[in-house]
Amino acid sequence: MSRRNARLNAYQLIFGYLFSKEIDEQSLSSMLEAEDIQDADGEYIKKVVYGVKEHYEELMALIADNSKNFKVERIYKPDLSALLLACYEMKYMEEIPLAVSINEVIEIVKTFSTENSSKFVNGVLKGVYNSLKEV
Numbered sequence: 001m002s003r004r005n006a007r008l009n010a011y012q013l014i015f016g017y018l019f020s021k022e023i024d025e026q027s028l029s030s031m032l033e034a035e036d037i038q039d040a041d042g043e044y045i046k047k048v049v050y051g052v053k054e055h056y057e058e059l060m061a062l063i064a065d066n067s068k069n070f071k072v073e074r075i076y077k078p079d080l081s082a083l084l085l086a087c088y089e090m091k092y093m094e095e096i097p098l099a100v101s102i103n104e105v106i107e108i109v110k111t112f113s114t115e116n117s118s119k120f121v122n123g124v125l126k127g128v129y130n131s132l133k134e135v
Contacts, residue, residue, distance in 0.1 A: 004104065007040035007085065010048040011108050015081040023049055051088050059087045066127030070120075078113040079121050086125055090132055098129050 009031045016024045028049065032042045051058060063083050064072040075083070086105040089096050102125045109117045 001040065004107075005063065006037075006044045007048075008108060010045045010080055011085050011105075013045070013049045013114075014052050014084050015077060017049070017053060018077050018081060018084075021106065022056050025129055027053055041134060047093070051092055052084050055088065055092070056084075059091070062087050062091070062128055062131070063124060067120075067124045068127075076113060076117065079109060079117045082109045082113070082121055082129060083124055086121075087128055090125075090128060098132065101125075102129065 013024060013028060013031075016027065028045070031037065031045060060072055063075070063080070067075065072080075082105045085108075086101045089101040090098050093101075102122070105125070106118050106122055109121045113121075
């Protein structure tokens with residue numbers, strides 16, 4: 001499995017988390033038991049999914065601060081899932097370049113969201129990028 005596919009699996013689990021506020025442990029286990037998953041990919045998925053859960057309120061505040069004139073509660077769930085994933089990576093996974101997090105999530109949004117979503121997500125993540133670079 002590639003990091004891109006691992007990121008996609010994490011995205012799907014985060015999407016489910018938005019509805020139940022619980023990690024779907026059965027789906028996570030199934031993903032981790034897939035034949036093509038490497039240990040590093042499994043660790044990445046667990047780290048991101050559990051990290052988003054642990055830092056959910058903080059990540060939501062970061063998104064809210066950077067989604068100008070748009071209430072975070074109104075963000076389309078596929079976009080919000082992508083934003084949470086990217087924000088977690090950008091803030092807590094220093095080994096992943098910020099630009100990689102942004103670019104990978106934009107590709108996910110182009111696949112799973114609306115036509116205009118990539119522009120919105122990119123704009124929010126640009127603000128997050130700038131705020132994290134200031135720290």
